[in-house]
Amino acid sequence: MTNSDFDDLDGHTLEELSDYLESGRTPRDPGIENSAACRLALEGLARLRALSLDALQREADRDPTRDDGWIAGLLDIIKDEIRPGRDIPISDPDAMTSLSVTEAAVRGLVRAAADALPSVIIGRTEIEGDVSTPGAPVRVRITAAAEYGHALPPLVEELRRVVAEALAEHTELVIDQIDVTIDDVYRRAER
Amino acid sequence: MLNARSRAAPAADVLLGHRAGGAGIDLHGPLRDASDTILASRAIDGDLVAFEVIAHRHGPLMRVLAANLLGSELESDDVVQEAFISAWRHLGELNDPARIRSWLMRIVSNRALDRIRARRHHDDIDAADRASTGPSTEALVEHRMQLDAVWIALGRLPADQRRCWLLRETAGYSYAEIGETLDIPVSTVRGLLARARATLLLEMEAWR
Amino acid sequence: MTDDELSRLLTETAAAAPGVSSVLPTAPLREAAAQVVSSALDLPRSDADAFVQVDRTGAGVLVTVHVSTAVGVPTPTTLRAVARAIRGRVGELHPEAIAVSVRVRALHIDPRPGA
Known part of the structure; x- marks a missing residue:
């Protein structure tokens, strides 16, 4: 290959082709698409884009153990910055005592209960409704990924059951409904 | 009665579910x-x-x-x-x-x-x-020569061209955003990217 | 007794309540900043952490406790036990305090079975 390879692009420039590629090759430009030189250059540009990221990624993968120090430091800094969310009251007979569980704690409880199940990984946990008024019905919405090859209805039922049990044990929330949306599928990595 | 300090201190470990002395990453499970x-x-x-x-x-x-x-x-x-x-x-x-x-x-x-x-x-x-x-030559591996070629070529680009290229291709910046963050005119960004593109493409193609 | 000493004693009291996994600082940022300052100046750290917040309100006291509860005990049971223990301890240490308000908040429910 020589320097002249991308000089003759049937009247187009590399920059034009790059812009065309970024627009997803739409609207279709017959002048470019019908030129062998342009199509070759487009192919090269697309590969170069992928290689740029791949080259960084491979460099990053070279020493996978290197990063531990800064991650420990990072976690130490941000651990105190978990937004507590709303306060969810817990009753107490003493009028001078006020007890509560934070929304963040309850979300964490829901995640932990679900994480104990095989074949499912929970994503978002949302608690909808007036959690600060005792007795007010609330709805819990959960998204989750299911492991490939498992029937969904029993998984969803099991998920609902463990979440309902955990909430009943650790909060006084009146759960109207638990909505579970399976929006992803994953495969367990070999190890 | 347990000592308050020993129970109160490891807040980060509690929140992260780490056991004392254990490496966190092994406990992430699913x-x-x-x-x-x-x-x-x-x-x-x-x-x-x-x-x-x-x-x-x-x-x-x-x-x-x-x-x-x-x-x-x-x-x-x-x-x-x-x-x-x-x-x-x-x-x-x-x-x-x-x-x-x-x-x-x-x-x-x-x-x-x-x-x-x-x-x-x-x-x-x-x-x-x-x-x-720039990456060292010992980084070269027999296969994936093209990847190496791009990586080496990236390292050899002038700093301003390399920055523009990485911002555009790996961080998804628009031309205008690159111009704004690097404080240079958009026309200059276009020129730098054009030169980077031509150089990298040639280096990559040389290894086909 | 200073509020700091009282806080330290109440932190111990809360930590000893059944179902408590750990006592967490009520003002994490302030606590962290104080630690940075004391380590920068190489000052000796206090013996025990003072994580319970004590606010005096005239003749009354407001005690605020943040805890992580263990999943093995129902959290409402744990929070009530903490409040009762705190109330008892303040009564012993400050019998003159007329109005003792106690706020206990669970910031985290520790999923570890042995916690």
């Missing part, structure tokens, strides 16, 4: 298999463990990007840590959890560029820019 979307969703909800998995998964790539933008590995760990702190504080603004990686790549780019701008104020920009971190 999260190792989780998609970026799931991890980001959980992190938005305040799940520190999910965020830790994200840091392990994408931190190394962000560090390499930062080192290449800065032209130095010295500050790259700091820049990546800053980027993750900033990301944690602004997770609520991440509208599409599936795009967490490109979102993080932009944040780390911004942080690296902040450092470059700060350097300019110290008038040692030239020295810093000359200290480029």
Whole structure:
């Protein structure tokens, strides 16, 4: 290959082709698409884009153990910055005592209960409704990924059951409904 | 009665579910298999463990990007840590959890560029820019020559061309955004990208 | 007794309540900043952490406790036990306090079975 390879692009420039590629090759430009030189250059540009990221990624993968120090430091800094969310009251007979569980704690409880199940990984946990008024019905919405090859209805039922049990044990929330949306599928990595 | 200090101290370990002396990453269980979307969703909800998995998964790539933008590995760990702190504080603004990686790549780019701008104020920009971190030749592997060729060619690009290219191709900046962050006219960005593109393409094709 | 000493004693009291996994600082940022300052100046750290917040309100006292509860005990049971223990301890240490308000907040429910 020589320097002249991308000089003759049937009247187009590399920059034009790059812009065309970024627009997803739409609207279709017959002048470019019908030129062998342009199509070759487009192919090269697309590969170069992928290689740029791949080259960084491979460099990053070279020493996978290197990063531990800064991650420990990072976690130490941000651990105190978990937004507590709303306060969810817990009753107490003493009028001078006020007890509560934070929304963040309850979300964490829901995640932990679900994480104990095989074949499912929970994503978002949302608690909808007036959690600060005792007795007010609330709805819990959960998204989750299911492991490939498992029937969904029993998984969803099991998920609902463990979440309902955990909430009943650790909060006084009146759960109207638990909505579970399976929006992803994953495969367990070999190890 | 248990001593209050021993029970009260390891708050981070409690929140992370780490056992004393244990390495965190082995305890992430199912999260190792989780998609970026799931991890980001959980992190938005305040799940520190999910965020830790994200840091392990994408931190190394962000560090390499930062080192290449800065032209130095010295500050790259700091820049990546800053980027993750900033990301944690602004997770609520991440509208599409599936795009967490490109979102993080932009944040780390911004942080690296902040450092470059700060350097300019110290008038040692030239020295810093000359200290480029091209990969060493021992990094060459027999196969994947093309990947090596691109990596080496990237390292040999002038610093301004390399920055423009990485911001455009790995962090998804628009021409206007690159111009704004590097404080150069968009026409200059176009020119730098055109030169980088032509050089890299030729280097890559040479190994076909 | 200073509020700091009282806080330290009440932190011990809360930590000893059944079902408590750990006592967490009520003002994490302030606590962290204080730690940074004391380590920068190489000052000796206090013997025990003072994580319980004590606010005096005239003749009354407001005690605020943040805890991580263990999943093995129902969190409402744990929180009530903490409140009762705190109330008892304040009564012993400050019998003159007329109005003792206690706020207990679970920031985290520790999923570890042995916690």
